[in-house]
Amino acid sequence: MPAAPDQETFLSLGIHRVMEPRGVLPQLAWKLDNTPLARPTETLVNVRTLHIDSASFTQIANACERDTERMSRHILDIVAQRGKMHNPVTGSGGVLLGQIEQLDEVFAERHGLAIGDTIVSLTSLSWLPLYLKHIHTVYLDRSEVEVEGKAIFFRSNPLARLPIDLPQALAVAALDVAGAPARVAVMVQPGQRVTVLGAGGTAGLLTLCALHQHLGSSGEIIAIEYSKQALQDVAALGVTDVLVSGDATQPLELVERVHDLCRGRDYQADLAINVVNVPNTESATILLTKPGGRILFFSMATSFTAAALGAEGMARQVEMQIGNGYMPDHGAVALQLLRDYPTLRAIFARRFGQLARENI
């Protein structure tokens, strides 16, 4: 008898691996069953590297006085206790790299996978059952841990195959924020004026390239960035029409600056993308968007209430979207941008490549 649709949904989410508390999704669970064998609908990955979320890694490093031996034991303890690398203090996870060992056929077809493929998880480590046998090395400078272990993927968990033509560190950096350019690509319309706040960050640079690709010579891109160094990267990219050095937490000053740089033309965007990594930038984003325009808040520092009450108080009929990090093939979109824009790749290499690491 085929399973009821809800049972299928539950299996694909991995509810059957939740040990406590019952009735929640794996991400919200305290403990998962991390038995390193793939059951029906599951895929088993031979884990090589954990890229631990920066907040989590810093917390562990501090708690262990940056002693990598102690950090190894600490990480092994968390995984033994919870059945996943889900830091109980910070609540965050990270991503993993590994090779496919056992493969569910539905999962294989959905992602075009074969046994032996090297993959990166595009969901948080807080979702994935993880079994660690050993930790080889902790890299203090890059939140990275080399391990021997196994992870379970459920059918619903997004992942990306690691490309063979791009350095691993660059690919992982791009995949980490891949949702932003993929979502932007389906939202932007030809001829639109699009403003990106936080344009010089990893997500911002990818977003600018995605916009450039979709707008072509039509429309207009306004890039706003606070850091002078990052602003130089935006300028080097050469895909923006107006470049603004400004602070999105200071709405009035920023609006005046954008207005002045637009020299009397309309300065308000049809579409605004917020990828700023600090809080309190909702007002500026709303003020820089046309009444009736759209906003995509992709920053995790966004406050739901500040956005909702801000738009209401200013009587702005803007449509505001919560940045959903998932789009089919969003990993592929981000990686293709790295191939299509050599300057973007060079900036990523400087920021995330081997050279950058040696300088840390």
Added chain:
Amino acid sequence: MPAAPDQETFLSLGIHRVMEPRGVLPQLAWKLDNTPLARPTETLVNVRTLHIDSASFTQIANACERDTERMSRHILDIVAQRGKMHNPVTGSGGVLLGQIEQLDEVFAERHGLAIGDTIVSLTSLSWLPLYLKHIHTVYLDRSEVEVEGKAIFFRSNPLARLPIDLPQALAVAALDVAGAPARVAVMVQPGQRVTVLGAGGTAGLLTLCALHQHLGSSGEIIAIEYSKQALQDVAALGVTDVLVSGDATQPLELVERVHDLCRGRDYQADLAINVVNVPNTESATILLTKPGGRILFFSMATSFTAAALGAEGMARQVEMQIGNGYMPDHGAVALQLLRDYPTLRAIFARRFGQLARENI
């Protein structure tokens, strides 16, 4: 010389009334200039009643041991200190009722107003310069304060004329959540399956009627409500196809129940509206929406990160909107629903009418 566009924007937002700190919007300001005279672009309202936000009113009542004399002094102190009724402890405001005394012509044309009209503010009291001369009465049972005072409206502040054919308490209750049905009315498409979580609340009931009006006999409405009493009101309204008694904070149990009640038909929504007044309902909302469907989070208890990471972890390509309380004419939409649906009006009368008050 005409003002630059940004200067017009700043005037319409009321930046010129901000005393400290400089450079922020009136809502975020600690202190506004509450001089009770309308300057150019401003409108002066003779204030009769303050409906103080429930969180704010409760805090003041507790701090003053429910002594209405002390509460009056406390409220007068806040307004004298800040130039607005913006509770520094809760950060919230409320709405006011009053009559228009001096009227800006642009504002008059925008809202179809005349001097002497009785209006309700549709923006938070935290935006509006307020001068209080006297407090007549504090109504402990309904967060209401009768006052003698003046308020300033800026061109950007939304408001609604109080209708003469509806009891004041009912109209104010509907106007308080008017954004939800107005926004839903522009989002819903004929033939869609729409699920409302928190369907029995004030916003939920108005939303159901707005959906019924726009869907007609096409499509399907699934109503989910936790309170048994409120569920009876939803049933009495008679506009829903599937009625679900359930708890949106328990996603798996709720999904199973909705699935069972839909008896094998597809149970996932094209459009889901979240108007639940408790936190942790994002997962259930996402699971009850089709991959590729849309979600409108109108609840102020929504967590931006829970929604974003939840959709990502479940690999659901849903479009999630932040409920923006402002739509042109959103007050009129909500009031018209009270006229068009006599059962809705009867439920509101029981919940918010004079009779309800006497029972408190």
